[in-house]
Amino acid sequence: MIRVTDLVKSHGTTPILRGVGLTVNVGEVTVLVGPSGGGKSTLLRCINGLETIDAGTVTAFGHTLHGTRGQPHPTAALLGLRRAVGMVFQQFHLFPHMSALGNVMAGQVHALGVPKAQAEATARELLARVGLADKANHTPAQLSGGQQQRVAIARTLAVSPRAILFDEPTSALDPVMAREVLAVIRDLAARGQTMVVVTHDMDLAREATVAHKMVAGRIVSSGRPSDVLAE
Amino acid sequence: MKTSPQKTRLRTATLVAVLFSLTAPPARAQELPPFRWGTDPTGGAPFNYQDAAGKPTGFEYELAGYLAAKLGRTPVMVAGDWSKLPEQLNKPAGVEKGVDVILNGYELRADLAAKYGVSRAYYAYRVALIVRTDQTVIRDWADLDGQRVGVLGGTVANDYLVRHHPGAKVQTNEDVANVVQLVADKRLAATVQDNPAATHFLKEFPTLKLAGEPVKAGYYVIYFRRADVELGRQLDAAIAAGLRDGTFRRIYAKYGLWNADQDELVGLLDQPWPPADLAAPAEAGNVWRRLLPQLFDAAGVTLMLAFGSFPLAMALGLLVAVGRVYGPRPLRVPLGVYVEVIRGTPLLLQLYAIFYMLPVFAERLIPGAAGYFTPFACGILGLALNYSAYEAENYRAGLLAVPRGQLEAALALGMSPGTAIRRIVVPQAVRLVIPPVTNDFIALFKDTSVCSVILITELTRKYNELYNFNRDLIVELVFLTAGLYLCMSYPLALLAGFLERRYATTGGRS
Numbered sequence: 001m002i003r004v005t006d007l008v009k010s011h012g013t014t015p016i017l018r019g020v021g022l023t024v025n026v027g028e029v030t031v032l033v034g035p036s037g038g039g040k041s042t043l044l045r046c047i048n049g050l051e052t053i054d055a056g057t058v059t060a061f062g063h064t065l066h067g068t069r070g071q072p073h074p075t076a077a078l079l080g081l082r083r084a085v086g087m088v089f090q091q092f093h094l095f096p097h098m099s100a101l102g103n104v105m106a107g108q109v110h111a112l113g114v115p116k117a118q119a120e121a122t123a124r125e126l127l128a129r130v131g132l133a134d135k136a137n138h139t140p141a142q143l144s145g146g147q148q149q150r151v152a153i154a155r156t157l158a159v160s161p162r163a164i165l166f167d168e169p170t171s172a173l174d175p176v177m178a179r180e181v182l183a184v185i186r187d188l189a190a191r192g193q194t195m196v197v198v199t200h201d202m203d204l205a206r207e208a209t210v211a212h213k214m215v216a217g218r219i220v221s222s223g224r225p226s227d228v229l230a231e
Numbered sequence: 232m233k234t235s236p237q238k239t240r241l242r243t244a245t246l247v248a249v250l251f252s253l254t255a256p257p258a259r260a261q262e263l264p265p266f267r268w269g270t271d272p273t274g275g276a277p278f279n280y281q282d283a284a285g286k287p288t289g290f291e292y293e294l295a296g297y298l299a300a301k302l303g304r305t306p307v308m309v310a311g312d313w314s315k316l317p318e319q320l321n322k323p324a325g326v327e328k329g330v331d332v333i334l335n336g337y338e339l340r341a342d343l344a345a346k347y348g349v350s351r352a353y354y355a356y357r358v359a360l361i362v363r364t365d366q367t368v369i370r371d372w373a374d375l376d377g378q379r380v381g382v383l384g385g386t387v388a389n390d391y392l393v394r395h396h397p398g399a400k401v402q403t404n405e406d407v408a409n410v411v412q413l414v415a416d417k418r419l420a421a422t423v424q425d426n427p428a429a430t431h432f433l434k435e436f437p438t439l440k441l442a443g444e445p446v447k448a449g450y451y452v453i454y455f456r457r458a459d460v461e462l463g464r465q466l467d468a469a470i471a472a473g474l475r476d477g478t479f480r481r482i483y484a485k486y487g488l489w490n491a492d493q494d495e496l497v498g499l500l501d502q503p504w505p506p507a508d509l510a511a512p513a514e515a516g517n518v519w520r521r522l523l524p525q526l527f528d529a530a531g532v533t534l535m536l537a538f539g540s541f542p543l544a545m546a547l548g549l550l551v552a553v554g555r556v557y558g559p560r561p562l563r564v565p566l567g568v569y570v571e572v573i574r575g576t577p578l579l580l581q582l583y584a585i586f587y588m589l590p591v592f593a594e595r596l597i598p599g600a601a602g603y604f605t606p607f608a609c610g611i612l613g614l615a616l617n618y619s620a621y622e623a624e625n626y627r628a629g630l631l632a633v634p635r636g637q638l639e640a641a642l643a644l645g646m647s648p649g650t651a652i653r654r655i656v657v658p659q660a661v662r663l664v665i666p667p668v669t670n671d672f673i674a675l676f677k678d679t680s681v682c683s684v685i686l687i688t689e690l691t692r693k694y695n696e697l698y699n700f701n702r703d704l705i706v707e708l709v710f711l712t713a714g715l716y717l718c719m720s721y722p723l724a725l726l727a728g729f730l731e732r733r734y735a736t737t738g739g740r741s
Contacts, residue, residue: 159645
């Protein structure tokens with residue numbers, strides 16, 4: 001379970017989040033919608049500890065980050081949190097000096113200390129699950145955007161996070177490639193993967209368990225996606 | 232009408248006599264051009280140096296004064312680099328730093344005598360073997376095998392050592408005083424010096440002594456332009472007069488340099504000069520068989536210096552760069568200072584500091600530590616430190632060029648910051664800066680030549696040495712040496728190109 005309470009975050013003097021509260025239950029798919037600049041991506045990055053926070057708390061599966069008035073979080077707290085919560089980025093951020101297989105192995109080997117042979121077996125399995133078994137030895141530069149994002153999802157799955165944060169996973173993709181990625185995300189939802197998804201894709205949003213609409217750093221409405229999106 | 236040489240000499244003698252009888256000789260001296268004599272004042276005592284009051288002195292300084300007076304001209308000292316003094320004669324006397332003669336412990340040598348006018352000998356010298364008083368290993372010349380022996384590069388002492396004691400590890404330096412100091416500091420086993428320098432240094436260093444008997448080596452002469460026949464005659468006459476009337480004896484005795492060898496010079500005045508048995512220059516085929524292996528060996532030293540130091544520079548540079556980009560502020564500041572200090576001071580000075588200064592401090596802390604500061608080790612260390620600063624800046628640029636998202640993606644996978652930097656950011660940064668880093672490696676390759684100041688005989692130093700004895704081969708030697716550098720650095724350029732293509736990360740959207 002992820003619980004965010006009274007989260008306040010600003011960049012310099014510009015407030016980004018003005019007291020956000022949110023609960024994500026295990027097995028649920030939560031979507032964050034709303035106009036650009038509303039703070040959706042920042043909220044996601046705060047949950048993963050990629051941003052410092054001014055006030056409030058983020059608790060995820062027993063790991064808590066406190067408001068630090070912009071100071072860096074303690075490394076131990078960050079490590080614990082990030083091993084519980086994975087993240088998929090809008091721009092994929094695949095490691096360009098590794099093959100697709102190497103990317104999916106990287107977290108297992110370098111973060112979890114999984115033996116290479118075992119990591120490779122897991123990686124091949126996951127690449128197959130996202131439909132890229134035949135691209136294992138391709139470098140990111142040799143893959144299309146949709147393929148890159150699917151590798152990125154496999155890479156995150158490989159470290160077995162209890163929840164995955166998706167930051168506009170299809171915004172950088174054309175509709176055809178977006179469909180490939182959405183299929184993977186739907187498959188994860190069907191398997192009961194806990195997810196928080198920032199998206200502008202209305203179809204995906206409608207399939208979520210809960211939707212929150214964010215405007216100007218606040219959650220302005222929460223509830224069933226059909227209700228929230230109808231406003 | 233042709234004037235016979237005798238007549239000219241007579242007339243000159245008359246002129247000189249008249250000149251000396253005049254009450255105001257300076258007025259006359261002003262009409263003749265000054266007597267510009269080339270020397271290297273850094274060669275030091277007892278040749279030509281400054282006394283405690285800062286006044287120039289030395290037996291050659293006095294000799295030049297005597298000769299100028301005999302010629303009725305004003306002596307003007309022209310300073311130059313010792314090994315390049317003869318080249319001063321290739322230019323006219325009137326140009327800046329132009330000289331009429333060179334007078335600085337230059338030996339009578341066949342190759343120089345073939346090219347320049349050569350005066351009568353003004354000093355018969357020996358080469359002396361100097362060691363510390365507290366050692367017993369080297370008792371005589373025969374004990375030099377396997378010992379590290381320092382000499383002034385390009386001198387007869389250098390040549391003598393190479394020819395007669397091939398077993399000795401000869402280390403050459405441009406500065407006599409440095410070499411002697413290194414023997415006193417136990418960092419060289421011995422040094423071979425001309426007896427005038429030896430006499431001086433034995434006085435200055437009570438911990439040093441002679442080993443074996445000094446060996447007769449040759450004569451100091453004055454070189455001048457071949458065309459200046461008249462000047463040569465005047466010099467010879469002045470030298471002959473000085474030897475006969477005791478002027479030279481008085482000057483030499485003042486510096487403790489008078490000995491029985493000098494008496495023979497008077498006898499030589501009646502012999503043809505230069506002597507007919509002066510060794511003829513070796514024929515070309517032979518010369519190259521002797522020179523080429525030496526050049527190749529020296530090229531090997533250059534290679535070892537470059538390949539020994541650059542990996543260290545890269546490793547150190549990378550650590551410094553990571554510290555500057557990701558380290559805490561208390562670390563970033565001193566690392567920044569490190570880079571600026573190393574980048575902002577000359578490599579030459581750093582090598583001096585490492586080789587001449589550092590061992591003195593080290594020895595004070597740990598007796599015996601100075602022994603580890605061998606020229607080669609100091610060369611590697613100096614080059615590595617110097618280039619680490621440049622590599623640190625290259626890698627810093629590389630680290631900053633890796634998109635922030637890469638680090639975030641690695642952190643989001645649960646990697647610790649250290650692992651994320653080491654496994655994800657650094658490998659990409661290193662690939663990004665392959666071109667500038669290789670560029671620096673090629674630059675370092677050529678900077679290895681600076682190591683010659685700390686007694687390392689690498690390619691450029693060897694070129695200089697060989698050139699000293701084979702001045703006619705300057706064109707061949709220059710092109711050969713340059714060619715060797717090119718043969719070594721061009722493959723590096725090719726390797727760089729290969730690495731760039733191999734590790735190109737055209738990663739598109741990362």
